Amino acid sequence: MELTGKTALVTGASRGIGAAIARRLAAAGAHVAVNYAGSKEAAETLVAQIVAAGGKAFAVQADVGNLDGIRSMLAACDGMFGGAPNLDILVNNAGVGGEGDTASLTKCSEELFDRMIAVNQKAPHFITQYCLERLRDGGRIINIGSLGGRAALPPFAAYAATKRALQSLTFSTAVVVGPRGITCNLVAPGAVDTEFNKALSEKPGWAEATSKLTPMKRLGVPEDISDAVMMLARDDAHWVTGQVIEASGGLFL
Numbered sequence: 108m109e110l111t112g113k114t115a116l117v118t119g120a121s122r123g124i125g126a127a128i129a130r131r132l133a134a135a136g137a138h139v140a141v142n143y144a145g146s147k148e149a150a151e152t153l154v155a156q157i158v159a160a161g162g163k164a165f166a167v168q169a170d171v172g173n174l175d176g177i178r179s180m181l182a183a184c185d186g187m188f189g190g191a192p193n194l195d196i197l198v199n200n201a202g203v204g205g206e207g208d209t210a211s212l213t214k215c216s217e218e219l220f221d222r223m224i225a226v227n228q229k230a231p232h233f234i235t236q237y238c239l240e241r242l243r244d245g246g247r248i249i250n251i252g253s254l255g256g257r258a259a260l261p262p263f264a265a266y267a268a269t270k271r272a273l274q275s276l277t278f279s280t281a282v283v284v285g286p287r288g289i290t291c292n293l294v295a296p297g298a299v300d301t302e303f304n305k306a307l308s309e310k311p312g313w314a315e316a317t318s319k320l321t322p323m324k325r326l327g328v329p330e331d332i333s334d335a336v337m338m339l340a341r342d343d344a345h346w347v348t349g350q351v352i353e354a355s356g357g358l359f360l
Contacts, residue, residue, distance in 0.1 A: 109341060110196075111136030114188045118142040118171050118180075118234065119201030121150035123301035124251065127329035128198055128336050129153060133162035135337065137196060140184045141166045144201070171201050172225035177233055181241070194241040196340050199231035199273075200251040204266045212264040220265050227269035228276075235280055247340050248284065248291040250277050251332070254355050256295055270295075274351055281349035290348035294335045297355025299327040322357035331356070 110132060120129040121143035130153065133139045139157065141164055143150035150166040157164040165187055169180035188194065203226040208214050210223065231250055242248070255267030256274050273293060280291040298317045318325050335354040338344060 108136035113137045113195035114140070114184075114193060115196035115198065115340075116140040116142065116180075116184055116194060116238075117198040117200055118230070119144070120198075121146040121153060121166075124296065124299065124329045124332045125198075125200040126153050127333035128200060128251075129164065130157060131330070131333035131337050132196065132198075132340065133157040133164050134160065135340075136162075137340075138163040138188070140164070140180075140187065142169055142171065142180055142201065144168070144170045144172075171230040171234060172203075172222065174233060177230065177237060181234075181237055185241075191241045192243045194238055194246065195243055196247045196249070197235065197238050197242065198249045198251065198336060199234060201230060202227050202251065205263060208262045210263045210266045211261060215265040223266055223269050227266070228272045231273060232276055235276070239284070242284070242287075242289055245288040245345070246284075246290075247344075248280060248289065249336050249339050250291070250293040251336075252277075252293045252295040252351065254295050254297045254353060254359060256293075256351070258359050277351070278349050285348060288345065290339070290344065292339050292344075292348060292350045292352060294332060294339070295351055295353045295355065296332050297321065297327055297353070297358035299329060299332060301329060317358070320358060321355070325356065327354070327356055 115132045115137040117129045119125040120141040129139045129141050154164045154166050167183040170176040203223050252273050253270040256270035260267045277293040332354050
């Protein structure tokens, strides 16, 4: 229970990697705000599971792709956590991707492109900006990126570009918050078996082929990523900042 007494906000936390992160932080004792956009039932089920296991959590609905949504989310957190500074761990996890090759260079629509920019790039920027006064000294900012932030992924060119931008934001944020003892790092998942990657996982042979390219010889699971986040959330990680931590099982080595 090494995070007992600490608070955490995880965006996009109703399912997949975000849900695993919320569950892991709560299991370590943190009081967790579970943000969701539209999956109310999934978010409330997750909160109920956390509480049943002896943890503390609450659900907060907000579309973080616009500033009004971000402000309402943080106002709800203020109501539960108290006056600022009131936050110890911020996890910018919410993300939007394409299905099939709809996010590719050749087929990405303007609508999808703008939505990915809003959720994957604009949201972490302004959530972090608004949380600067809310974060306690010695806090943690953990951004969830993608292996696509450094590798060529033509079927997901637009998505990968937003994750590259998130790496840059991570580096700049680390410089800004460093004097306060706050760290900022990015966890970059590889191929993880989640609903987010459903279009890929349904392609015949994709899972097997990807597993063969991974030294660990399997796809990742959400808990692989939440464990990496927990590693950065610990007090022991106080000297680790401005880093991209690839939680990929060695994919693309």
